Amino acid sequence: MKQVFKRPEAMTDKPFHFCPGCHHGIVHRLVAEALDHFAVREKTVGVASVGCSVFLYDYFAGEVIEAPHGRASAVAAGTKRVLKDHVVFTYQGDGDLAAIGTAEVIHAANRGDNITVIFVNNGIYGMTGGQMAPTTLLGQRSTTSPYGRDCHRDGYPIKMTEMLAALEGPSLVSRVAVNTPGNVKKARKVIRQAFQMQIEGKGFSFVEVLSTCPTNWGMTPQAANDRIAEEMIPYFPLGTLKQKDIVDVL
Amino acid sequence: MSIPKKVFTKGNEAIAMAAINAGCHYYFGYPITPQNEIPEYMAEHLPAVGGEFLQAESEIASINMLLGAAATGVRVMTSSSGPGISLMQEGFSYFAGNELPAVVVNISRQGPGLGGINATQGDYFQSVKGGGHGDYKLIVLAPHTGQELYDLTIKAFEISEKYRMLTLILGDAILGQIKEPIIPWIPEKISGDPDRDWLITGAKGRTPRKITSLFLADGEMEKHNWHLQEKYERLERDDVMVEEVDTEDAELIVVAFGSVARIVKSAIAQVREAGMKVGLVRPITLFPFPRQTLLDVGGRTKKFLVVEMNTGQMVEDVRLSLPGDCQVDFYGRPGGSVPTPEDLYDVISETYTAQSSN
Ligand SMILES: Cc1ncc(C[n+]2csc(CCOP(=O)(O)OP(=O)(O)O)c2C)c(N)n1
Ligand code: SF4
Numbered sequence A: 001m002k003q004v005f006k007r008p009e010a011m012t013d014k015p016f017h018f019c020p021g022c023h024h025g026i027v028h029r030l031v032a033e034a035l036d037h038f039a040v041r042e043k044t045v046g047v048a049s050v051g052c053s054v055f056l057y058d059y060f061a062g063e064v065i066e067a068p069h070g071r072a073s074a075v076a077a078g079t080k081r082v083l084k085d086h087v088v089f090t091y092q093g094d095g096d097l098a099a100i101g102t103a104e105v106i107h108a109a110n111r112g113d114n115i116t117v118i119f120v121n122n123g124i125y126g127m128t129g130g131q132m133a134p135t136t137l138l139g140q141r142s143t144t145s146p147y148g149r150d151c152h153r154d155g156y157p158i159k160m161t162e163m164l165a166a167l168e169g170p171s172l173v174s175r176v177a178v179n180t181p182g183n184v185k186k187a188r189k190v191i192r193q194a195f196q197m198q199i200e201g202k203g204f205s206f207v208e209v210l211s212t213c214p215t216n217w218g219m220t221p222q223a224a225n226d227r228i229a230e231e232m233i234p235y236f237p238l239g240t241l242k243q244k245d246i247v248d249v250l
Numbered sequence B: 001m002s003i004p005k006k007v008f009t010k011g012n013e014a015i016a017m018a019a020i021n022a023g024c025h026y027y028f029g030y031p032i033t034p035q036n037e038i039p040e041y042m043a044e045h046l047p048a049v050g051g052e053f054l055q056a057e058s059e060i061a062s063i064n065m066l067l068g069a070a071a072t073g074v075r076v077m078t079s080s081s082g083p084g085i086s087l088m089q090e091g092f093s094y095f096a097g098n099e100l101p102a103v104v105v106n107i108s109r110q111g112p113g114l115g116g117i118n119a120t121q122g123d124y125f126q127s128v129k130g131g132g133h134g135d136y137k138l139i140v141l142a143p144h145t146g147q148e149l150y151d152l153t154i155k156a157f158e159i160s161e162k163y164r165m166l167t168l169i170l171g172d173a174i175l176g177q178i179k180e181p182i183i184p185w186i187p188e189k190i191s192g193d194p195d196r197d198w199l200i201t202g203a204k205g206r207t208p209r210k211i212t213s214l215f216l217a218d219g220e221m222e223k224h225n226w227h228l229q230e231k232y233e234r235l236e237r238d239d240v241m242v243e244e245v246d247t248e249d250a251e252l253i254v255v256a257f258g259s260v261a262r263i264v265k266s267a268i269a270q271v272r273e274a275g276m277k278v279g280l281v282r283p284i285t286l287f288p289f290p291r292q293t294l295l296d297v298g299g300r301t302k303k304f305l306v307v308e309m310n311t312g313q314m315v316e317d318v319r320l321s322l323p324g325d326c327q328v329d330f331y332g333r334p335g336g337s338v339p340t341p342e343d344l345y346d347v348i349s350e351t352y353t354a355q356s357s358n
């Protein structure tokens, strides 16, 4: 019988610990598929951030360094300086990248460090139990914004993709979602492009993935998925904001 | 590589030169006085050896870049001064948990706060008692001359690899800025062993590895901590470095480290000339602390004077190390005004005479 679907080689067979309906699992798979596509698993180093994705090393069948909370981009910058022929990527949440690690990612992007950053924006601190993130939408309730996020007190949800696209350093800056099969297909393509940029030495590539956290949003997986289209995408529009020349071989 | 027989150079440059000669080809750092000659030297000289210098956006970034590079097994270094070292404390804790080797230099300056750029030893506690979270230690080396800055920088790479621990070189503005003749040398080993079983190099043809400090399974974290403690015990047993001067017949022992120990040496030479039997114990490793040496010396001599350029930090470790019947006096200043040999002559001879009349 012809096999039509299998686990990517860049992925272990360990069952995910993620909650039902969480998009982290889909994003992990898309990253693994991209690494398979370029057959680079054995020369790839992942840098795990602190958040629900800290166990990246259990699921990615390559080598992983755990970074302190927010520092993944700096750790990756150091690793890539030594392992120039390797593929180095970080996988960071919105608390990790857009709050405590803002400086590290901006400067890695600005230097054009030849790494790939996968930014999983679920608008909440998942791992610590649903506190407000820098990307939490206005009015959204969280355990630390129990009356809803208020722009006068908390500021506005931060748009990292737009910010990074304003820099000269990055080769690719894009925002995708994985809430529908169509969006998954697009995300797969963009994540591949991001790794291709790195493999071709074009410098820093960044993909923001809008993601669910049904558990801390207090929603069913279906409702959480719907919320991506209804509330997240209108504020965080999808699309590639910056892309340096690339020969599309995908 | 051919190297000059003797160079006349600043302490900071001696450190940088030694690091490159020890095979350290990666440096990440952020400017701060009084250590800027280190990054400047690295920026100028690393390209020639095929290495890389990177100016980070902060010391938080530098220490994490160091972490990312150290995980691959290459020799890496960063340097800073008090305020920057404070920012690195989180990273130090991760280095300890992750068991990664690397070298950090603290050419310390006065604090607290922005402080001043003059010499001080106010960072002793921060260096040896932690500063980051968790039950961990750093290896801390305290050179007292330009040549020793050079030699201990080479030693720092070796010992950090031996124990998979971060090694901190604790100096100050006097040591970093003073120009002295130095005899450079190249160690036999200029890289860590490429076969180490934890190096992150991509998982080509082997099981993937991970560098982590997260242990959630029942009992695992405790086990890891006991493992770290075992290394610290081994260090205390095998790798203490300490200099003793004239301790055999001494009736008073001065204990001092780093730049101030050098001034103490001059003062002791003078009091010896005046017929007073005074010796020196100079810890070179601040961790592991030379507890056994002090215990031994304290068996013979009962009077001690600790001299520091702070208001009393190492003196606590000296008191903890010595037998209970020893008397420990302290002389310290919080940095900025460096005691002269004459100042110390007075302090030492007064302490000595007070003892003789007991
Ligand atoms: C220095 C530091 N501060 C706080 C924490 C606690 N902490 C762990 S994960 C996290 C936020 C995770 O949120 P995010 O990055 O959005 O990842 P998610 O779990 O949502 O995927 C925080 C605050 C920590 N580990 N270290
Ligand atoms: S808490 Fe949220 S982000 Fe974390 S695994 Fe569960 S759904 Fe996913």
Ligand SMILES: [Mg+2]
Binding pocket: A051, A093, A094, A095, A120, A121, A122, A123, A124, A125, A126, A133
């Ligand atoms: Mg999040």
